[in-house]
Amino acid sequence: MPVLDEKLADTYAEVLRRNPGETEFHQSVHEVLDSLGPVVAKHPEYTDAAVINRLCEPERQIIFRVPWVDDRGTVQINRGFRVEFNSALGPYKGGLRFHPTVYLGIVKFLGFEQIFKNALTGMPIGGGKGGSDFDPKGRSDGEVMRFCQAYMTELYRHIGEYTDVPAGDIGVGGREIGYLFGQYKRITNRYESGVLTGKGLAWGGSLVRKEATGYGTVFFVEEILRHRQDSFEGKRVVVSGSGNVAMYAIERVQQLGGIVVACSDSGGYVVEEKGIDLDELKHTKEIRRARLSEYADARSAAFVEGRSIWEVPCDIALPCATQNELNGHDAAQLVAGGCTIVAEGANMPCTPEAVRVLTDAGVVFAPGKAANAGGVATSALEMQQNASRDSWSFEYTQDRLGSIMRGIHDRCLETADEYGAPGNYVVGANIAGFIKVADAMLALGVI
Numbered sequence: 001m002p003v004l005d006e007k008l009a010d011t012y013a014e015v016l017r018r019n020p021g022e023t024e025f026h027q028s029v030h031e032v033l034d035s036l037g038p039v040v041a042k043h044p045e046y047t048d049a050a051v052i053n054r055l056c057e058p059e060r061q062i063i064f065r066v067p068w069v070d071d072r073g074t075v076q077i078n079r080g081f082r083v084e085f086n087s088a089l090g091p092y093k094g095g096l097r098f099h100p101t102v103y104l105g106i107v108k109f110l111g112f113e114q115i116f117k118n119a120l121t122g123m124p125i126g127g128g129k130g131g132s133d134f135d136p137k138g139r140s141d142g143e144v145m146r147f148c149q150a151y152m153t154e155l156y157r158h159i160g161e162y163t164d165v166p167a168g169d170i171g172v173g174g175r176e177i178g179y180l181f182g183q184y185k186r187i188t189n190r191y192e193s194g195v196l197t198g199k200g201l202a203w204g205g206s207l208v209r210k211e212a213t214g215y216g217t218v219f220f221v222e223e224i225l226r227h228r229q230d231s232f233e234g235k236r237v238v239v240s241g242s243g244n245v246a247m248y249a250i251e252r253v254q255q256l257g258g259i260v261v262a263c264s265d266s267g268g269y270v271v272e273e274k275g276i277d278l279d280e281l282k283h284t285k286e287i288r289r290a291r292l293s294e295y296a297d298a299r300s301a302a303f304v305e306g307r308s309i310w311e312v313p314c315d316i317a318l319p320c321a322t323q324n325e326l327n328g329h330d331a332a333q334l335v336a337g338g339c340t341i342v343a344e345g346a347n348m349p350c351t352p353e354a355v356r357v358l359t360d361a362g363v364v365f366a367p368g369k370a371a372n373a374g375g376v377a378t379s380a381l382e383m384q385q386n387a388s389r390d391s392w393s394f395e396y397t398q399d400r401l402g403s404i405m406r407g408i409h410d411r412c413l414e415t416a417d418e419y420g421a422p423g424n425y426v427v428g429a430n431i432a433g434f435i436k437v438a439d440a441m442l443a444l445g446v447i
C-alpha cells in the first residue's frame with residue numbers, strides 16, 4: 001500500500017491498533033487517508049480538532065444476539081450489528097447486509113464508506129451500516145420473516161426517522177424490508193414510514209428506489225462518456241453480480257444502447273454475445289430466487305463455473321457484486337481485453353492493487369462512493385416523500401436521481417482539479433466527501 005503522510009500514518013496506526021483483524025475496515029480507511037495528504041497540508045484546523053481521528057472512530061457500535069426458530073423447530077442464533085458511524089450531516093443512513101461473511105469489520109468498512117458517499121450526495125444524511133451473519137439463501141419465507149422479526153426486536157430501540165434510517169444491501173431486498181418494517185410498526189405502534197427505506201410502493205416506498213443504485217452507476221458512467229464525446233451505444237459491457245444493483249445496471253445500459261454480454265453470481269458467470277435477456281434474468285432472480293446457472297439453462301447459454309467474470313473482454317466493466325471481487329490479475333485481464341472504464345456499483349469491489357493496475361493503464365476508474373451513491377440518494381428522496389406524505393412520479397424521481405449523479409460527477413472532477421489530481425475520481429470523491437463532513441464536525445464542536 002502507498003505510504004501515508006506522517007500525521008495520517010499516525011491516525012492509521014491507531015485505527016490498526018484499535019480494530020485488530022478488521023482488514024476490510026483497514027482497507028477502506030487507508031484508501032481515504034491516502035487522498036487526504038493535500039487537505040491536511042492546506043487545512044491545519046482539521047488536524048488541530050482531531051477531525052480525522054474522530055471520523056475513524058464510530059459514534060456507536062451495537063452488537064446483539066438474534067435468536068429465532070427455523071422450520072424444523074430448531075433454535076438458531078445469529079449475530080446482529082448496527083454501526084452508527086457519523087451523524088454530523090444528518091441521521092445515520094445506510095443499509096443492512098444479511099450474509100454469512102458479515103462481521104464487525106465488514107459493517108465498519110461499509111459504514112465508513114457510507115459517511116463520504118452520503119456527504120457527496122448533498123443530502124442531509126449521516127453514515128451508518130448494519131446487518132447479520134444470517135444467510136437467507138435456501139431459507140423459507142417463514143424463516144426469513146421470523147429472523148427479520150427477531151432482528152428488529154432489538155434494532156427498533158436504536159433507530160428512528162431522526163436517529164438512524166436503515167435500508168437494504170446484500171441479502172436484504174423488498175421482502176426483508178417489509179418484514180422489518182412490519183415488526184417495527186408492531187412493537188412501536190407507530191406508522192413511522194421514514195424509519196426504513198426501500199419500502200414497497202403501497203406502504204411508503206418510492207418509485208425508482210429499486211432501480212436507483214444500478215441506474216445511478218450507469219448515469220455516472222454516461223457522464224464520464226459524455227465528457228469524452230462518447231456514449232453507451234454499441235459498447236460491450238460486463239456486469240458482475242445478478243442482484244439488485246447488477247440487474248438495474250444491466251437494464252439501464254440496455255436502455256442506452258449498450259450490450260451487456262456477461263453477468264455472474266457467486267457460482268460463476270454467464271456469457272451471451274447478443275446480450276443478457278433481462279426479462280428472463282428478473283424472472284430467475286426476483287421471482288424464482290434461483291441460481292444464475294438456472295438462467296443459463298433456460299437460455300441455453302454458456303455458464304462458466306468458478307471462474308472470474310473479468311476474463312470476458314469488454315469496453316466497460318461494472319463490478320456490482322461484493323467487496324474485493326476484482327483483484328490485480330483481473331484488472332490486468334480487463335486492460336488486455338480493451339476495457340477503458342471501470343465503475344464500482346458495489347462497495348469496494350476493486351482491491352487497491354486492481355485500482356493501481358487500472359489507473360496506471362489509463363483506465364478511467366469511478367469509485368463506489370461516487371458511482372453507487374444513487375441508491376442512498378434515492379433513499380433520501382424516499383424520506384422526503386415520507387416526511388411530506390407525498391409520492392412522486394417515476395419521471396420526476398428519476399430526473400432528481402440523474403441530476404444528483406451529475407452533481408456528484410462534477411464535484412469529484414472539480415475537487416480533483418483543485419487538489420492537483422485532475423481527472424482522478426478517487427481523490428475527488430474522497431476529498432469532497434471529507435470536507436463536507438469535516439466542516440460540519442468543526443462547527444458542532446468536540447462531541
Ligand code: NDP
Pocket residue numbers: 168169170171172213240241242243244245246264265266267320321322323325345346347372373375376
Ligand atoms: P444482492 O444481494 O441483491 O446481490 C448480490 C449479488 O452479488 C448476487 O448476485 C450475489 O450472488 C453476488 N455475489 C455475492 N458475492 C459474490 C462473489 N463473491 N462473487 C460473485 N458474485 C457474488 O445485493 P445488492 O445488489 O444490493 O448489492 C451488491 C453490492 O452493491 C454490494 O457491494 C452492496 O454493498 C452494494 N450497494 C448496494 C446498494 C443497494 O441499494 N442495494 C447501494 C449501494 C451499494 P449469490 O446470489 O450467488 O450470492
